[in-house]
Amino acid sequence: xxxxxxxxxxxxxxxxxxxxxxxxxxxxxxxxLFFIFSYLAVRGAGGLSLAFxxxxxxPVGEIGGGMAxxxxxxxxxxxxxxxxxxxxxxxxxxxxxxxxxxxxxxxLRLSVDLLTSVPSIVIGLFAYAVVVVPMRGYSAxxxxxxxxxxxxxxxxxxxxxxxxxxxSHVYEAGLxxxxxxxxxxxRLIIPGVRAGVTTGILLASARVSGETAPLLFTxxxxxxxxxxxxxxxxxxxxxxxxxxxxxxxxxRQLAWTGALVLVFVVFLLNLVTRFLIRRRE
Amino acid sequence: xxxxxxxxxxxRNRVENSGDQVFVLSLKIVAWATVSLFAGMLVYLVYxxxxxxxxxxxxxxxxxxWNPPMEIFGAAPFLVGTLASSFIAIFIAAPVSIxxxxxxxxVAPKRVARVxxxxxxxxxxxxxxxxxxxxxxVLAPVMRDHVxxxxxxWFGPGTYFAQALGHVLxxxxxxxxxxxxxxxxxxxxxxxxxxxxxxxxxxxxxxPPLGLxxxxxxxxxxxxxxxxxxxxxxxxxxxxxDSVREGALGLGATRWEMIxxxxxxxxRAGLVGAVILGLGRAIGETMAVTMVIGxxxxxxxxxxxxxxxxxxxxANEYNEADGLHLSSLAAVGLSLFLVSxxxxxxxxxxxxxxxxxxxx
Amino acid sequence: MTDSEISLRTxxxxxxxxxxxxxxxxxxxxxxxxxYALIGPSGCGKSTFIRCLNRLHEEIDGARVQGDVxxxxxxxxxxxxxxxxxxxxxxxxxxMVFQKPNPFPGLSIFDNxxxxxxxxxxxxxxxxxxxxxxxxxxxxxxxxxxxxLKKPGTSLSGGQxxxxxxxxxxxxxxxxxxMDEPTSALDPIxxxxxxxxxxxxxxxxxxxxxxxxxxxxxxxxxxxAFFLMGELVESGPTSRIFTKPKDTRTEQYITGRFG
Numbered sequence: 001x002x003x004x005x006x007x008x009x010x011x012x013x014x015x016x017x018x019x020x021x022x023x024x025x026x027x028x029x030x031x032x033l034f035f036i037f038s039y040l041a042v043r044g045a046g047g048l049s050l051a052f053x054x055x056x057x058x059p060v061g062e063i064g065g066g067m068a069x070x071x072x073x074x075x076x077x078x079x080x081x082x083x084x085x086x087x088x089x090x091x092x093x094x095x096x097x098x099x100x101x102x103x104x105x106x107x108l109r110l111s112v113d114l115l116t117s118v119p120s121i122v123i124g125l126f127a128y129a130v131v132v133v134p135m136r137g138y139s140a141x142x143x144x145x146x147x148x149x150x151x152x153x154x155x156x157x158x159x160x161x162x163x164x165x166x167x168s169h170v171y172e173a174g175l176x177x178x179x180x181x182x183x184x185x186x187r188l189i190i191p192g193v194r195a196g197v198t199t200g201i202l203l204a205s206a207r208v209s210g211e212t213a214p215l216l217f218t219x220x221x222x223x224x225x226x227x228x229x230x231x232x233x234x235x236x237x238x239x240x241x242x243x244x245x246x247x248x249x250x251x252r253q254l255a256w257t258g259a260l261v262l263v264f265v266v267f268l269l270n271l272v273t274r275f276l277i278r279r280r281e
Numbered sequence: 282x283x284x285x286x287x288x289x290x291x292x293r294n295r296v297e298n299s300g301d302q303v304f305v306l307s308l309k310i311v312a313w314a315t316v317s318l319f320a321g322m323l324v325y326l327v328y329x330x331x332x333x334x335x336x337x338x339x340x341x342x343x344x345x346x347w348n349p350p351m352e353i354f355g356a357a358p359f360l361v362g363t364l365a366s367s368f369i370a371i372f373i374a375a376p377v378s379i380x381x382x383x384x385x386x387x388v389a390p391k392r393v394a395r396v397x398x399x400x401x402x403x404x405x406x407x408x409x410x411x412x413x414x415x416x417x418x419v420l421a422p423v424m425r426d427h428v429x430x431x432x433x434x435w436f437g438p439g440t441y442f443a444q445a446l447g448h449v450l451x452x453x454x455x456x457x458x459x460x461x462x463x464x465x466x467x468x469x470x471x472x473x474x475x476x477x478x479x480x481x482x483x484x485x486x487x488x489p490p491l492g493l494x495x496x497x498x499x500x501x502x503x504x505x506x507x508x509x510x511x512x513x514x515x516x517x518x519x520x521x522x523d524s525v526r527e528g529a530l531g532l533g534a535t536r537w538e539m540i541x542x543x544x545x546x547x548x549r550a551g552l553v554g555a556v557i558l559g560l561g562r563a564i565g566e567t568m569a570v571t572m573v574i575g576x577x578x579x580x581x582x583x584x585x586x587x588x589x590x591x592x593x594x595x596a597n598e599y600n601e602a603d604g605l606h607l608s609s610l611a612a613v614g615l616s617l618f619l620v621s622x623x624x625x626x627x628x629x630x631x632x633x634x635x636x637x638x639x640x641x
Numbered sequence: 642m643t644d645s646e647i648s649l650r651t652x653x654x655x656x657x658x659x660x661x662x663x664x665x666x667x668x669x670x671x672x673x674x675x676x677y678a679l680i681g682p683s684g685c686g687k688s689t690f691i692r693c694l695n696r697l698h699e700e701i702d703g704a705r706v707q708g709d710v711x712x713x714x715x716x717x718x719x720x721x722x723x724x725x726x727x728x729x730x731x732x733x734x735x736x737m738v739f740q741k742p743n744p745f746p747g748l749s750i751f752d753n754x755x756x757x758x759x760x761x762x763x764x765x766x767x768x769x770x771x772x773x774x775x776x777x778x779x780x781x782x783x784x785x786x787x788x789x790l791k792k793p794g795t796s797l798s799g800g801q802x803x804x805x806x807x808x809x810x811x812x813x814x815x816x817x818x819x820m821d822e823p824t825s826a827l828d829p830i831x832x833x834x835x836x837x838x839x840x841x842x843x844x845x846x847x848x849x850x851x852x853x854x855x856x857x858x859x860x861x862x863x864x865x866a867f868f869l870m871g872e873l874v875e876s877g878p879t880s881r882i883f884t885k886p887k888d889t890r891t892e893q894y895i896t897g898r899f900g
Contacts, residue, residue: 015535019388025380026389029511030400032504036407036415043418091311099308100702108312111319117625118322118618119565121592125599125614126322129329152315166746172697173743173806177757177813178733182304187760192747210408213567213592217599237410237568244414245572252418259411270406274399298729 044260047253052261057223057239060248067258069225070239073140074209076226077219077235080144081208085151086201092152093159093200098185115153123149124214132218138232143219150211151204158200162193195276202276206269210262212237236262326615332608341612347578349598354609356616361580362495362588363617366570367563369499369584374507375556381507382514387526387540398515405508413572416501417493421573424500425492429585432496437486447482451475488583491575496584498574502563510559513632517551518544520636547635554631561624565617567592591617647713648673648847649694649817654708656689656698663689665871666708671817671864673713676839676848678858678879681868682894687851688740690868691819694849695735696721696728712817733761736815736846740822742802744794744809751790753805757813772812779845780808781838800831807838811845818842820850824857836861855895859883867891 051066058065092112099105127146132138166189174184190197212235220232221239236258243255327334333341337354344355381401385394436442451474458474461467469477521544529543530536545552575587576597589597591613599610649671656664664686671677679687692698693706711718712734721731744753752759754776755769763769773790777783782804786797794805803823810818820839824832839848839861852858858865859879866876867888875888886892 011535011538015537018537018540022380022384022388025377026384026397026401029377029381029507030397030404033400033404033407035419036411039415039419040411088311088315091308092315095308095312099305099312104309104312107316111316113629114622114625115315115319117561117565117621119567119592119621121565121567121595122322122326122614122618122621125329125595125611126325128599129325130321149318152318156315167741167743169739169741170743170745172700173737173739173809174745174756175697175700176695176732176735176737176739176819177760177809178729178731179757179760180298180300180729182298182301183760186304188745188748188756192745194747206406210410212408212410213596216596220600237408240410240414241568241572244410244417255414256418259414262408263411266406266408267403270403298727 040256040260040263043253043256045257047257048260052254052257056225057254058250060246060251063250065250065254067236067239067254067261069223070234070236070258071261072226073219073234074236076140076229076233077143077147077215078205078209080140080229081147081151082201082205084145085148085204085208086155088148089152089155089200089204090159090197092156093163094185094190096156096160097163112153112156115149116157119213120146120150120211121213121216124216124218127214127218135230137230138218138220140219140229140231140233143215143233143235146214146218147208147211150208150214154204154207155200158203159197162196162200163189165196166193195279199273199276202269202273206266206273209269210237210266212241216241323618326611326618329611330608330615332605333612336605337609337612341609342616345580347594349602349606352605354605356591356609356613358578358580359589359591359594359613360616362574363564363590363592363620365495365581365584365588366498366502366574366590367560369496370502370506370563371556371560373500373503374510374559377503378507378510378555378559379514379552381511382518383540383544385511386515386518387536387544401508401511404504405512409505409566409568410572412501412505413569416497416569416573420501421492421497424497425490429486429490429492429496432486433490433585438483443482443485444479446485447475447479450478450482454478484582485584488585490585491587493573493575493587494585495574495581495588498570498588498590499584501569501573502566505566505569506559506562509562510555513555513558514552517548517555517632517635520551521548549635550631551635554628554635557624557628557631561621561628564624565592565621567596571596591620646672647711647718648675649713649849650711650718651694652709652711654690654693654710655706656686656693657703657705658689658701659703663871664693667873669866669873669876671847671849673847674843675864676843676850676862677864677866678862679849679851679866679868680853680855680858680894681874683853685868686871687868688821691737691821691849691851694721694817694819695732695737697732697737699728714816733757733813734815735817735819736810736813737819738803738806738810738821738823741826742799742806744797744802744805746793746795748794749791750786750794750797750805753794754808754812756809761813773808776808776812777805779811779842780804781834781841782808798831800827800834803827803831803835804838807835811842815846818846818848820848822851822853825853832857855883867894869894 051064053066053071054068055066056069057067092108095108096105123146127142131142131145135142171184171189174188175181215235215238219235221234221242222232223234226233240255240258240262243251246252333354341354342356342360345357346353346355347358385398389397454474455471458467458469458471525543525547526539529539534542570590571593574590574593576589576593577587578589578594581588595610595614602610647670651667651669653666653668654664655662655666667690679690681687689698694710698704699706706722710721712721714734720726745756748756751773754773758769758772774783777786782801785801794802797805824835827835836857839850842848850862862879864876865879865882867874867882869890875882875886875891882891883895886895
């Protein structure tokens with residue numbers, strides 16, 4: 001009996017030390033978040049001003065200037081990406097969940113799955129080859145195209161998952177009312193899960209707003225402001241990249257502030273998404 | 282009839298309604314457009330890279346020299362840079378992520394788990410370029426001034442650690458050497474192997490602390506892939522049915538014993554899959570690495586040295602490249618594409634394996 | 642019984658899941674304004690049988706149907722399995738209520754009730770409002786929900802949801818209403834309300850109701866059919882089936898000796 005209790009004591013100690021280790025590990029996992037946040041807040045907030053949002057950047061060495069062109073450019077790129085990526089992604093999601101399993105669905109599932117794993121820089125390479133080269137130059141179109149490829153699998157997957165959650169007897173209820181399948185799906189089922197579908201769209205937008213690599217040699221950059229969709233266009237992430245790797249203090253300040261704004265927007269999108277998910281539950 | 286079976290049949294062979302026919306047809310058109318987008322990407326990369334493939338063949342991946350002005354293109358430095366930075370990331374992120382997943386799923390009270398889980402997910406939402414910014418301006422100086430000198434004094438050349446590591450590596454590779462020797466594939470003897478491993482171990486934490494380099498890139502990557510690995514591990518742990526936990530606890534196991542005996546054993550393959558998925562993310566990650574790794578086209582001998590990955594060399598050089606240089610960069614892109622696909626397929630395989638295992 | 646009184650008639654109706662023959666050559670006549678109960682142990686094919694009556698069975702992969710089902714409409718009797726017959730049009734005449742309440746998620750009570758009509762092209766607000774009121778009144782739900790028609794259908798209780806589903810089915814004015822164990826997921830009070838409702842619906846539609854609850858069949862139906870292993874063992878007036886069954890298997894079942 002004595003031996004047993006001794007062993008039990010050792011087991012307890014082992015148990016508690018293991019649990020402590022797990023606690024420490026999870027603490028380690030989230031500490032970088034605080035570090036990054038505090039630096040963004042401290043360094044970034046200093047540069048927040050009206051000028052940051054309204055002015056164009058100034059040449060190296062000059063004080064002041066803002067990132068109006070980059071912010072506007074990002075919005076334009078996001079709109080182009082969304083107008084291609086969202087409808088195609090939605091249609092793919094519907095196809096994945098609703099079409100009879102056959103060659104089409106198998107090929108599509110494989111493509112969508114693998115598209116998510118393609119490094120975004122490779123998507124940039126592809127967009128360069130199919131848009132930039134034929135158009136003979138960097139353009140907003142090329143950037144938007146590259147970003148839309150990033151969006152498609154995200155939207156498709158979330159749409160598919162949401163539709164799969166709808167029980168079959170709900171579809172049957174629609175069919176039993178004497179409605180064709182496509183009407184049941186488009187007019188009764190999808191409106192019912194619109195919150196879930198929106199979630200996927202927001203997630204994809206958040207992801208795309210921060211993408212840099214696919215834009216490097218598609219949208220490229222410019223420091224003059226908007227010059228048309230056929231021209232190179234600045235974007236917040238690419239601009240942050242350029243400024244962060246420069247050695248100019250004014251530019252580095254802009255990079256911090258730009259990063260703060262970018263992270264704020266991305267987090268906002270993520271929070272709205274979470275809110276939608278929770279409300280659905 | 283379960284939704285599983287039913288959904289596949291929503292649109293059957295015989296579609297009577299003309300509206301349904303049009304609908305199915307348009308879905309199929311979009312589906313095939315997306316498939317061809319993906320296939321086109323692969324085909325186009327091969328097309329772009331054909332110059333380099335024709336000129337260099339397989340040597341492309343093994344040649345250790347990348348010199349655009351001299352028209353010499355060997356991608357070995359990038360292959361090594363990618364593998365090294367990704368493995369550093371995994372080395373740090375795997376224990377942290379699996380530990381976090383276990384904490385969130387098995388130990389933490391619900392409310393704590395929700396908050397911590399949320400914070401880890403936020404980490405995934407931070408754009409790559411912001412990690413890069415932080416890495417360049419905050420992490421790199423800290424690494425240079427504090428972490429690297431510390432590592433050098435404890436693990437650097439001449440330390441017991443380096444000595445021991447050299448022996449361990451020699452031991453690890455000795456069996457391979459024996460096999461290669463029997464097959465007559467190598468001239469290396471035990472003595473030279475030991476020398477090489479010693480040099481590797483001694484050099485690991487050697488050199489001036491620069492801040493920007495392989496180690497810093499690995500650290501940034503590890504932070505970036507932690508949410509991926511954690512989320513995947515949580516999913517894997519969630520597959521393990523509660524009866525397994527209750528069974529172990531019911532036998533009088535402590536919580537840790539339950540985790541070790543019941544959980545980890547039954548979810549091993551899935552956790553490996555989660556880690557491989559993280560590896561896949563690390564391999565393809567571009568911006569943060571480009572900003573932090575130092576961008577030098579040579580195989581690094583020390584973790585402190587600057588290096589270059591497959592993704593970062595494309596980001597750095599593509600805009601100025603033409604001719605064989607451009608084609609070689611496309612070939613690097615193609616290799617990156619294929620490696621990512623393979624790694625992701627492997628991860629999926631592991632995860633599917635455990636899903637099937639627990640269901641049966 | 643003259644032909645014009647017959648609302649629905651099956652002739653040699655068989656159904657399969659893959660190779661599994663679940664409904665075996667059933668011939669059955671249902672008169673106008675009957676409440677026809679289908680009883681039998683679980684797995685006896687009674688649910689599959691009524692799913693053949695609005696061609697819903699064939700929506701499942703590997704499912705197959707053989708035989709004829711005649712329903713009498715305005716222009717005489719029509720075989721719903723005749724070549725070229727449109728299942729969509731059939732289902733407008735044969736409504737269905739399912740085992741679990743299944744309002745369309747995210748749609749309001751109002752939108753749930755008018756879903757069938759609106760998507761069939763009825764747009765006039767006044768018409769829709771009138772249909773909502775009459776359907777909900779028929780389904781005995783009007784007084785409970787008339788002030789919150791904009792609320793989502795899923796916000797109601799289980800019993801209310803099921804009555805909402807009945808209202809939704811009634812809104813397209815079917816001639817026949819199929820009910821597949823409509824109370825099996827409900828509590829006793831909700832069950833009682835639905836049973837009352839079914840008895841009142843007799844004047845409006847012909848009801849076929851699948852139930853595993855023999856007391857329920859005895860309470861609300863005037864005709865009963867007993868299914869066993871995909872076959873129709875016996876059918877006839879409910880009172881007779883429950884008091885003087887002809888077949889010993891029926892007797893065994895209703896006295897609780899198997900199933």
